[in-house]
Amino acid sequence: MEFSATVILAGLISALVWLLTVKTSKKPRLPPGPFAFPLVGNLPQIDKKRPFQSFVEFSKTHGPVMTLYLGWQRVVVLVGYDAVKEALVDQADEFVGRGQFPFLYKATQGYGIGISNGERWQQLxxxxxxxxxxxxMGRKGMEEWIQEESQHLRARIRSFKGEAFDPTFLLSRTVSxxxxxxxxxxRFTYEDKEFLNLLNIINTVLKFNSTPWGMLYxxxxxxxxxxxxxxxxxxxHVKEVRRFIKRKIHEHKETLDPSSPRDFIDCFLIRCDQEKDNPKSEFQRENLIATGINLFLAxxxxxxxTIRYAVSVLIKHPDIQEKMQQEIDTVIGRDRCPMMEDRKSLPFTDAVIHEVQRYLDIVPFSLPHCALKDISFRGYTIPKxxxxxxxxxxxxxEEKQWATPESFNPQHFLDQNGNFKKNPAFLPFSAGKRSCVGESLARMELFLFMVSLLQGFTFSCPGGPDSINLAAEYSSFANLPRRYDIIATPR
Structure with missing residues (x-):
């Protein structure tokens, strides 16, 4: 206890020295923001259960580019489509830096694609x-993998014979x-205990980072x-995931055929060997382990x-579910596997899936970026x-981008003739050079799995549509949907 008290006291002294230094130094022209308290910054003003709502309220007073302090960490927040696009797309090179995300940094020990900057990030x-x-990814081979996995999913759901079940880990196993x-x-069987344990860990990690305790960390x-x-x-628990990935890497080394790579790990190991004499190469074991963690978790x-949330939405809005099924039955029928080329003929279904992503808003704050040097932006200076x-x-x-932003409304993605229409403000995967590397894969999975599920089943729940609450159960780093037992009635 004495050691902990000493550490805390030393931290407080360091913070006071930092604050005095800031106050006596020449300040850059920072974006405006609310008053920040010493040491804790704006944390007392932030709703711990719905932090994103506090950021919305701040922006009403301080505008689309504002400065907050999370503890004594200075943060510039970009609010609204125009500000986000201007930074991440129009000034992409200046905003390409990845900010510190301490949990992820410790989990990957600073390696891998997710948390790195500079040459390491570019190479990886x-x-x-x-x-x-x-x-x-985004091509025919992956489409066939997803189609095969959707058949395993449907077979497992049929085994419940219309009884209620919790779909959380069933969907995790399918997507993973x-x-x-x-x-x-x-692929792993749905009965694989080690696989299920790993998925439980992933769920725990995301949940932890979406609680006030995770935010404090x-x-x-x-x-x-x-x-x-x-x-x-x-x-x-994270160490268990590391051990699993290390074991898989070792197994790959033992059976590697450089002329016929089987997967990502094989390709990385081959590249490691090709660049073993290059001192600037980032193709080494720790980056492989960390990138494996990044891909496995994300x-x-x-x-x-998102799929689980989509099912809750369809239970909440049975009329939307019925309209999707009618469209799918007309275009594909109930027997043929859906294909990505079907999407253009299923505008309403496509619109609903997009609206699910928009409405869930699964990563409301994105991953933090960082100013790797002083940046000039909209007349302000964002210090290094x-x-x-x-x-x-x-x-x-955003109200000016969406007709009814706080309501679930597939018409956001449909024109007057019922055709699918894009909206540039649809950015669930972020934008620019740091956008999600798995975006095309996620889009393919959402479409193929959702269409396959609706071909085979009509979804409901024991408590009826009114029992479904679409507000997030946990909200911070991620908005995590509530868990419900569902009923899948075969069609």
């Missing part, structure tokens, strides 16, 4: 995009098997490391949560090392 992103495309085929070259990591709490158990929970948050919630729920 370029390689990851190329390799995933080579193995079919797709990324597992890409990264590990294999990401703001005060040095303090939380020395305090007791659930964060230590979560990191122990490729599992966000997409499966400032965190930058592209506030995606404000884009997906």
């Amino acid at each position: 992103r370029r390689f990851t995009l190329t390799t995933l495309r080579d193995f079919g 098997n797709v990324i597992c085929c890409l990264v590990f070259g294999q 990401n703001i005060f990591p040095w303090l939380m490391e020395h305090l007791p709490g659930y964060q230590h158990k979560v990191f122990a 490729g599992t929970e966000t997409t499966s949560s 090392d400032t965190l930058v948050i592209p506030f995606l919630h404000s884009v997906l729920k």
